[in-house]
Amino acid sequence: MKVDRTELTWWERLYLPTLLNGFKVTLRHFFSWKRSEVYGDKQKNYSAKTTMQYPEEKWDVPTGYRGAPYLVKDVDDKTKCVSCQLCEFVCPPRAIRITPPGDSGVVDREGAEKMPKEFEIDMLRCIYCGYCQEVCPEEAIYLLKDNAITGESREELVYDMKKLLALGGADKRAYDHHVQDGVSDGIKKWETKTREAREQPKFH
């Protein structure tokens, strides 16, 4: 194939216009410190240029994003988990381990028969499938936004109940995060689920 090249004028062939343009463009970018537009309005807190200063600045994940599973507390700041162990059974990689209270259980809120003695999630095994959140009858476990979990040893990445509750925080946040799921209708997750089930077409 023959590519026709444009005839350059002698001024262009001197290479000087290219050089001057190069200086102009590079200088403009060098001295421009305004935030790049590529992230749109979402990343308002980015300081300058296009670089995201990673550990300090993070991507704002979309609602419903399945990050790390944490335990949440109810409005009175009490543990919601009732140690039913459904999540432990449903967990495909067996990342969850619940130690039931046995006879010596401490229950710190009304309406709960028992509470786990210990609740551990191995973040190295977790596959962020969200089954635990789906199956939980008490809406006590939610997949939140955290998506970069790092540690210096394997032991460090097995989160215990205290840590999971601290990270999970109040349940309001968890509901807001999962607003798109259609499950954040107040506290009544199972009402929504039942309604959805009823709305399914019947085949028999």
Place this chain on the structure above:
Amino acid sequence: MPALITGLFAEPWVLTLLKVIAVFAVVMPMVAYSVVAERRISAWIQDRIGPNRVGIPFTSIKLLGLGQPLADGLKALVKEDFTPAHVRKVFYWMAPAVAMVPSFVVLAVLPFGSMLGAQKMVIADLDVGILFTFGIVSLGVYGVVLAGYASNSKYPFLGGIRSTAQMISYEIAMGLAVVPVFMLAADPAWQAELIDKSTAWSKYIKDTGLLNLSNVIAYQHESILDWLMFKQPIAFAIFLIAIFAETNRLPFDLPESETELVAGYNTEYSSMSFALFFMGEYAAMIAGSALIVVLFCGGWTLPFGEFFNTPAQSLGQGLVHIGVFIAKIAMFLVLMIWIRWMLPRFRYDQLMNIGWKRFLPLSLANIIFTAIVLWVLHS
């Protein structure tokens, strides 16, 4: 004891050794920080931020990322130095050193300051200064060629071959570009006049040959219009561009050309031996900039009165002159880095075209033109 020390300082080799150490102590950090400058400037030009994390080790002080050379150096040191099975071992190990040494040797003959005490601030005050420089600069190609040959693999080989062609073509233009500089500066009548006029200058350039680089500096000391970059703009342009080609910088980085030759001549190198090539490149940039400063930008002088443009009488003045010299070098380094992130690489045939068909005739014409002008002026 004091007698021993004063006796030691009377020995010329002790002072030379001290100067060598001092030059190393200044140039090595300059190499390290020009790498940081390269990364920061390229980042800003590309709308990024660049390395801004490493500061003082084991603290949270970041210092705008100025600790980066430490991290880079440590990384290069502790990485595995992998030697591929198919290389020619002796040359493979020799090449990084051969690539690095010439750029440092060039610095030996460059006057980097005026005087400190009774000492002239140049390691080796050679009367054949410029010839020596060109001899050494042309050795720089051996490191690259050896690396390409010893790696015994196709991309480094291509890089080595390109580098040979490129360096030879541009060296001719570079050498010819310098000829007019010495046609102007190597003038015995003018030198004798300056020695008569000023005692400070007479101490500096007395008994030096006309090709000595301190003579070129003396020629340019009086006003900014005496700087040879204004008196010989064509020679300056050719020399500057040839320095880009000699140091393998974009737009002439054909031996490396990442986009086509993986990493060119240093593809097979890892860890510290790669770092040596890298440092060699930046040391060559510094040597090249220093050469431009000496030949075309008045060396350590500044045309701002006695204090800046006569050889130093006091220690402080001498240090200021060295500072001026380093500042001028830094400006050229920034220019070289800037150009790298601005222009795309030339094609191989374009490179040859520019070298042989443009610069060679142009520099020859420049010589003849200068000769005619001088002839008219003197007769």
